[in-house]
Amino acid sequence: MRIAIAGISHETNTFSSVITHRVDFIVRRGAEVLNEPGFPGIIGRLGIEPVPILFASALPSGPVDTATYQAFKAEILEGLAAAGQLDGIFLILHGALYVRDIGDGETDLVRAIRAQVGDEIPIAARLDLHGNMTAEFVDRMNVLVAYRTAPHRDMWETRDRALTLLVEAIRAERRPRTVMVRVPLLLFGEQAITEVEPMASLMAMLPEVDALPGIAAASILVGFAWADVPNAAAYVLVTAEDASHLEAAREQARRLAQAMWDRRDRFGYDVETLPVDEAIEAALAAPESPVFITDSGDNTTAGGAGDVPFVLERLLAHGVPDAVYAAIADAPATRRCYLAGVGASVELAVGGRLDPDHGWPLRITGRVVHLAPEDEGIATVQVNSVQVILTRARRAFTCLDDFRWAGVDPLAHKIVVTKLGYLFPELRDIAPRAIMALSPGYATQVMAELPYCRVPRPIYPLDPDMEWSPA
């Protein structure tokens, strides 16, 4: 059995002015596509012949440049054409791809693939749960399976489940179909952590639905609210094993959607959420060490530019005795640190260039204390009592290894600021205490600050009194 494997994965924050170009993508081609934990293993267990084409992914950021997307799409289409006889197509997608002059990227991609390969060949995809669906996309796909955890702990497992369902359907000569219910909710990922309520009990309903006769998979998507698009919302997807079970799938999708809607006023934060100055004061007063403060408005994993120096400015103004700041993306400042060398004093103006809407360059004077190998482009500068990490490219500090590149042991410091919203699994599991600072940026947690124009109204919570039912 021959299965083509391809994908374009991007979480697009449409509020960001940082356009996502070709250089921002990590691209794997051919056999490299399978270079992911467990991928060769599942392919071996399923006994399939993979035809890997291309997988492109980039850190969340602004709309994807049209020519960049078109080039990836063309390569995937050419790869499919060159593949010869295929039994199925497996796509690795995010669900929140937005292309500048096109709009919803996943819809455009699948429309193009269907135009080329026809409607008969089954197509499955693995999705992030932070995606915004369209009816056309869901209709053109056969199997859709989304992550069930946020912070994400089940990326490979979800891929394996989606691929397995595709292969089983082909072997059984079944033709799965997926139904979708849009739930009119705008949620930030931080308000819908799956380990806590109300998501925990919603996610707990999914395995029961999977086990029903004729149902292949059920998914609840939180959606992606940093996108001013007509399809920004939460979604329920249920894949039926074949068309004869579509009605049962629809019934389950409606039931899950109703359960999500009924919990709408319970979505919220499971961490302390404070204005920036109060977050710093609370961290200083805390008995725990370190205290992780997330610079949530400039969260690079939700499309923040990663160079708003506001929280850094406040840390320095508070004269904190010991802190790490990860990080400011600033290529010229990073280059100057490399030119100066470890031990040299530097005067720099950092940040405020990628996101000129929420910041301006901050003048700092300090000493270069660490330089990562040059191709990594990470410089650490000691400014008073704050270790400021500068990076050549936008970067996310999500685990201890990311800090090691900067020569920093975050656990040895009192305050650790990272440009995240929620902490990713490793840090979440080890952080003695975490505070989310409501800082400015393209990934702001203050929904009222976002200039929504294209999101259809009413939608909760922008229209708190609206009524809705999935019927």
Ligand SMILES: [Zn+2]
């Ligand atoms: Zn996600």
